[in-house]
Amino acid sequence: MMKDRLFSWLIDNLINSNKQRFEYPGFIVENLGNMNREIFLPEQLMVELEKKIDPPLAYRIGKRFGYGFARISNLPKKNSVEFNLFVDFFVKLVETTCAGNITYTRNIKINEIEFSADEFIICRKNGLGHIMAEGAIAGIWAYMLNDPTVEAVQTKCQGRGDKRCVIIAAPATELRKKGLSPISYAKVEKDCTVNQAKYAELNKVRPVNYANNSFKNLLDASLITYDKGKVEYNGERYFLVETSSIYEIEKVLALKTSGSDKKNRKILWEVGFNYGKHLANIAKISNPYQFIMDFFPALGFGDILVINKDGKIEINIDYYPWVPDAEKTEFILIRAIFSGILSQSLKRNVNLKLMDKHIKSGHLSIHFKE
Numbered sequence: 001m002m003k004d005r006l007f008s009w010l011i012d013n014l015i016n017s018n019k020q021r022f023e024y025p026g027f028i029v030e031n032l033g034n035m036n037r038e039i040f041l042p043e044q045l046m047v048e049l050e051k052k053i054d055p056p057l058a059y060r061i062g063k064r065f066g067y068g069f070a071r072i073s074n075l076p077k078k079n080s081v082e083f084n085l086f087v088d089f090f091v092k093l094v095e096t097t098c099a100g101n102i103t104y105t106r107n108i109k110i111n112e113i114e115f116s117a118d119e120f121i122i123c124r125k126n127g128l129g130h131i132m133a134e135g136a137i138a139g140i141w142a143y144m145l146n147d148p149t150v151e152a153v154q155t156k157c158q159g160r161g162d163k164r165c166v167i168i169a170a171p172a173t174e175l176r177k178k179g180l181s182p183i184s185y186a187k188v189e190k191d192c193t194v195n196q197a198k199y200a201e202l203n204k205v206r207p208v209n210y211a212n213n214s215f216k217n218l219l220d221a222s223l224i225t226y227d228k229g230k231v232e233y234n235g236e237r238y239f240l241v242e243t244s245s246i247y248e249i250e251k252v253l254a255l256k257t258s259g260s261d262k263k264n265r266k267i268l269w270e271v272g273f274n275y276g277k278h279l280a281n282i283a284k285i286s287n288p289y290q291f292i293m294d295f296f297p298a299l300g301f302g303d304i305l306v307i308n309k310d311g312k313i314e315i316n317i318d319y320y321p322w323v324p325d326a327e328k329t330e331f332i333l334i335r336a337i338f339s340g341i342l343s344q345s346l347k348r349n350v351n352l353k354l355m356d357k358h359i360k361s362g363h364l365s366i367h368f369k370e
């Protein structure tokens, strides 16, 4: 494993330098300037979600997430000393779990960057890529250039049969001059605000009560493998993202104030539920309670307790990753995933409802019950 150039790079630049920490059960944190709370998301879940939602909504999720991530991380802005160095660093960071062999060219005059990549997560499987390949890159580039009109278009994609994925990010006017038709979402700046100090405090690593595994434990035990930029569990890929990603999905698709319709809430639940069933199948789960308590904390989702009280399943999660939207969210996706895992394993329909969410002792706790 150590032969892998990227893996060595990951160890040297992220783990040894303490930029990313994988050894805490319940938490994955990253520090690229400011502290980030990170989670691993399953590629397969996102492949299915992206197939079922409208492209402009998928793009919006990605761009909001990319922009928010850049802001939380305090990424360097254009004209700063760190900017050029950071672009190189950032490409390597994306290569660690999201894509392989990235090359890029820049046209500084028009604020354009063009990436070419291998095995880009999600789009390699569905040929779409609105969330990560286009949206997230657009959001990050928009933040770094201080220009919310920056958008991104994937002009070639392995998932559509091309040799590599090619993504061009630039201000929308420049993209249109090239005959490209970007999805535009310039509203991003106004929407993505975050209280840095509160974020750092509520996501701080703390001792856990139930979680036994960190991500590093699963890697050491070879339950999760890492090779050439691919994190895999049971043959499926996972990728590392800042925690806003999971909130942006629900905010764009299902938050009542966002004007989204019932259709998208239903899609979100069904995609999560079906993914949970799929995961239960491929992981050959014998004890779903233990599986949820062991696996999800290692992916960074906090400290989880699953119990059966008088025949009803209850799940409590302490230290669930917090962003300002937590106060409004209903945690639909994670509830659906757990419901799917339990339903498939227990051979009966489990439908977890949100009973409670609160901030106590400086962290977010949520409680589900069937």
Ligand SMILES: [Zn+2]
Residues within 6 Å of the ligand: 120, 123, 124, 127, 129, 133, 154, 156, 157, 158, 159, 164, 165, 166
């Ligand atoms: Zn692609």
